[in-house]
Amino acid sequence: MRVVSLVNGSLLSEAASVYAISYAKSIELPLTFLFVDNGLESIEKFQSSLATLEEIAEASGLSFEAVILKGDVIEQLKHFAQLYSIDTLFCATRKQSNTHSFSEKIVRSGIETAIAVVKVKNVSQVRSFHRVLLAAGEKINPHCYLLWIALISANQARGKLYLQNSRTVKKASSKSGLKYQAAPYVQLAGMLKQQVEVVQVLQPINPSLMESYLIENDMDLVVYNADSYSRKTLNQVTDQSCINSILFYPWKA
Known part of the structure; x- marks a missing residue:
């Protein structure tokens, strides 16, 4: 391999x-x-x-x-x-x-x-990145997670796990929402001595809002699970962004 x-x-x-x-x-x-x-x-x-x-x-x-x-x-x-x-x-x-x-x-x-x-927008951040976001969508793909946690580990960076929940605000809770599903991945990161934070959102990904979030949180790199978003959405988000990104396409056997 x-x-x-x-x-x-x-x-x-x-x-x-x-x-x-x-x-x-x-x-x-x-x-x-x-x-x-x-x-x-x-x-x-x-x-x-x-x-x-x-x-x-x-x-x-x-x-x-x-x-x-x-x-x-x-x-x-x-x-x-x-x-x-x-x-x-x-x-x-x-x-x-x-x-x-x-x-x-x-x-x-x-x-x-x-x-x-x-997709590189800022070459200077390629060799030195400190905050990496994983835009996982509604489900965490294990291989995409591996890429994200590996990049964090290699650079001793901080990670944010960005999860989108299609449930209503009334139904979403720490137990029924995606934070509960993400718990094993957060625990795994802890075992690897990596600092990660789960961010749960209820609205679909939006180019302008996403860019504002990335800038406000001083992100250097975003890993997108390409299986979780339409190609049109990914193109809009990454084209408008000034942040480096990796669009990860898991292999489908």
Whole structure:
């Protein structure tokens, strides 16, 4: 089992790979920096990015490798996933959503792995983040939770678990609401010596309100469980935000 980060030589893919380094280090898995030469990307830029990433990985004491494949990116990714067990594939996306973006093609490709799509708005916060929010939706996905708690652990950051409850205010309580469901996850975080707080909201996620909440709470990174929100909602929220985000797509067997 390994973590894979797709690197193409761009600053955004380099930044996304830094998150992959933190995650792989925390869960003690090797990391593969993967470049697919499809004739459109610059191998010189990739090698420049790789030198930077290797320096960071070596300083972290992380086991890593660089792999270069040639051909169609989606086909090569699928082939690589068939040959090796991949825990999570990290890839960068543009600051503003585009239905024809390469990350969208990867998500829709059916590749046999979880996918972490990284949208970087502030490069300076990639290597130093102290407050991380998990927007879990109504249900906590275990793999998405693992990504979140691993990033918190790797940087000794503080975590907030943001849960949306569709119940009415009258029915919602600490026992019937999502805080009760989240209790085992909070206890697990405590066992790992990580500080987390559960935030329960009753209204659907709103781009403007979400951005205000993130700024007021001085968040550096948000992990969204992409299974819990529509693509339109996620695009609106992350496009309007000035905060770095990771859209996590759990693998569906």
